[in-house]
Amino acid sequence: MVSRHPGAVLVAPCVAALAVDEPRPSTLADIYRDHFPFVWRLVHRLGVADSQLEDAVQDVFIVVHRRLPDFEGRSSVRTWLASIARRVVADYRRAKTRKPALSRARTDMEVDDLQTAYATPEEGVMATEAARILYTLLDELDDDKREVFILAELEQWSLADIAVTTGLNVNTVSSRLRLARENFEHAAERLRARDAWRLK
Amino acid sequence: MTTLSAETRRMLELSRAADVPSPSRERAVRDRLIAELGVAALASVAASTAAVATETAGAITSGGLSAAGSSSAAAGSATHALVGATTSALTKIVAALIVAAGIGAGAWSLPAVAERVEAGPADIVAGSKRIARRAWSFVTREEDDQTTFHGAIESVDRSVDFDERRHALLIAIARRPNHPVAKEAELVLILRAEQAFSAGDEALAAKYLDAHEASFEAGALSDNREALRVLVDCARGAAVVARARAERFVARFASSDQLARLKACPFTASIVDERTLAPSPEVLPGVTPLPAPADESKF
Numbered sequence: 001m002v003s004r005h006p007g008a009v010l011v012a013p014c015v016a017a018l019a020v021d022e023p024r025p026s027t028l029a030d031i032y033r034d035h036f037p038f039v040w041r042l043v044h045r046l047g048v049a050d051s052q053l054e055d056a057v058q059d060v061f062i063v064v065h066r067r068l069p070d071f072e073g074r075s076s077v078r079t080w081l082a083s084i085a086r087r088v089v090a091d092y093r094r095a096k097t098r099k100p101a102l103s104r105a106r107t108d109m110e111v112d113d114l115q116t117a118y119a120t121p122e123e124g125v126m127a128t129e130a131a132r133i134l135y136t137l138l139d140e141l142d143d144d145k146r147e148v149f150i151l152a153e154l155e156q157w158s159l160a161d162i163a164v165t166t167g168l169n170v171n172t173v174s175s176r177l178r179l180a181r182e183n184f185e186h187a188a189e190r191l192r193a194r195d196a197w198r199l200k
Numbered sequence: 201m202t203t204l205s206a207e208t209r210r211m212l213e214l215s216r217a218a219d220v221p222s223p224s225r226e227r228a229v230r231d232r233l234i235a236e237l238g239v240a241a242l243a244s245v246a247a248s249t250a251a252v253a254t255e256t257a258g259a260i261t262s263g264g265l266s267a268a269g270s271s272s273a274a275a276g277s278a279t280h281a282l283v284g285a286t287t288s289a290l291t292k293i294v295a296a297l298i299v300a301a302g303i304g305a306g307a308w309s310l311p312a313v314a315e316r317v318e319a320g321p322a323d324i325v326a327g328s329k330r331i332a333r334r335a336w337s338f339v340t341r342e343e344d345d346q347t348t349f350h351g352a353i354e355s356v357d358r359s360v361d362f363d364e365r366r367h368a369l370l371i372a373i374a375r376r377p378n379h380p381v382a383k384e385a386e387l388v389l390i391l392r393a394e395q396a397f398s399a400g401d402e403a404l405a406a407k408y409l410d411a412h413e414a415s416f417e418a419g420a421l422s423d424n425r426e427a428l429r430v431l432v433d434c435a436r437g438a439a440v441v442a443r444a445r446a447e448r449f450v451a452r453f454a455s456s457d458q459l460a461r462l463k464a465c466p467f468t469a470s471i472v473d474e475r476t477l478a479p480s481p482e483v484l485p486g487v488t489p490l491p492a493p494a495d496e497s498k499f
Contacts, residue, residue: 040221149410188208
C-alpha cells in the first residue's frame with residue numbers, strides 16, 4: 001500500500017483473532033471458527049444478495065453473541081444458528097421489499113479470492129456455473145419451500161432437524177420438501193429446455 | 201415426483217464445491233465483528249490468554265486492572281475471570297494485544313515484542329514470551345510448543361513488512377498499566393483508521409475515528425485519534441478546521457509524541473513549531489508565556 005499523505009503511516013490489515021485454542025462451543029469465538037462457512041452459505045442460499053452478504057452474516061453473529069448466554073444446548077449449534085440465520089434473512093427480505101438493495105457489487109478482488117480448490121480450471125468453471133444455476137433455480141422457489149429444500153438437499157439435514165429449525169412438524173416439512181423438489185426439478189427442466197433451444 | 205433427477209443432483213453436487221466464502225471475505229466479516237462488538241467479542245480471547253498467564257507468569261498482583269471490563273456488561277464473566285487473574289499487568293496486556301491485533305497476519309514480528317519486554321523484570325519477560333507463543337498459536341493454529349513456534353513464524357506471509365506503527369501503538373498501550381486490558385479493541389479501531397488514511401480513504405478513516413471516540417473518548421490512544429483527525433482534515437483541505445483541531449490538540453496533549461505528526465500538515469506545522477519553541481513555565485518559573493497573536497484567534 002502506498003501512502004498518499006505525508007502524515008500517513010503504513011498499517012497492515014488488522015486481522016483480529018477470534019479463535020481460541022480450547023474447544024468450548026459456548027463462546028462466540030468457537031462458534032465463529034467452526035460454523036462461519038455454514039452460516040455464510042446458508043445466508044447466501046436463503047436469498048441474501050452477494051452485495052449484502054457480509055452485512056447479513058455479521059448480523060447473524062451479532063445475534064449469536066447477544067443470545068449466547070441463553071443458548072441451553074437443547075438443540076445442536078447448527079440448528080440454533082440456522083434459526084437465527086433464517087430470521088435475519090427474513091429481515092433482509094422485508095427491507096428489500098421496502099427499499100431495493102443498494103448496488104454494492106464487489107469490484108475489488110483480493111489475491112486469495114482467486115485461489116480455488118479445483119484440480120483444473122475447467123472444474124472451477126463448471127462448479128461456478130453450477131452455483132449460478134443453483135441460485136437461479138432457488139429463486140424460483142417461494143421462501144418456505146426454499147429453506148426446506150436448502151436444508152434437506154444441500155445441507156443434508158434430517159427432516160427432524162429441519163422441523164426444529166423451522167418450527168414446523170415433520171409431516172409439514174416432508175410435504176414442503178416434496179413440493180420444493182417438484183418445483184425445483186420443473187425449473188431445472190425449463191432451464192435445460194431453454195438452453196437446448198438456444199444451442200440449436 | 202419426490203426425487204430429483206440425476207442431472208439435477210449432479211448440478212447440486214458441483215455447486216456445493218463452489219459455494220464457500222473466500223478467505224478475504226471471511227476476514228472482512230471477522231474484522232467488522234471485532235469493530236462492532238469490540239470489548240465483548242475479544243473478552244473470551246483475552247480471558248483464555250489470561251488463564252495461560254496465570255499458569256506461567258509471576259505472582260505480581262495486577263491491581264491496576266480492577267476496572268477491566270466494568271464499562272461493558274457484555275464482557276461478562278470472561279472479563280471477570282480476566283480481572284481476577286493474578287499476574288503481571290504488562291504481561292497480560294501484551295498477550296491480549298498480540299491476540300487482538302492479530303499478529304498472525306505477519307504485520308510485525310513476535311521476536312520484536314519479546315525484545316521490547318526484555319527490559320522488564322525476569323518473571324514478566326518469561327511470562328510474556330510464553331504467552332506470546334500461545335497467542336501466536338491461536339492465530340496460526342499451530343501447536344504451542346517451542347519447536348512449532350518457530351515453524352509458525354516461518355509459515356506466515358513474510359511479504360508484509362514489519363509494521364513499526366502498529367508495534368508502537370501496542371507498546372504505547374502496554375506502557376500504561378492502569379489501562380484495562382479488555383480495551384484492546386481500541387487498538388483495532390485506531391489501526392483501522394490509520395490503514396484507511398494511508399490508503400487515501402479519509403471518509404473511512406473518519407468513521408473509524410468516530411467509532412473510537414464513541415467507545416473510548418478518553419482512551420489510552422485518544423491522542424493518536426486526535427492527531428489523526430488533524431491529518432484527515434488536512435488531507436481534505438479543511439485548513440481552518442485542521443488548525444482549530446491542532447490548537448486543541450496542543451493544549452490537551454502537550455507532551456504527546458503525536459505532536460510531531462502534526463508537522464506533516466502544512467496548515468498545522470507552524471502551530472507545533474510555535475509550541476515546541478515556546479518557553480515552558482516549568483523551565484522558566486515566573487515567566488508568563490506570550491499571548492497568541494490576534495489573528496490566530498480566528499482559528
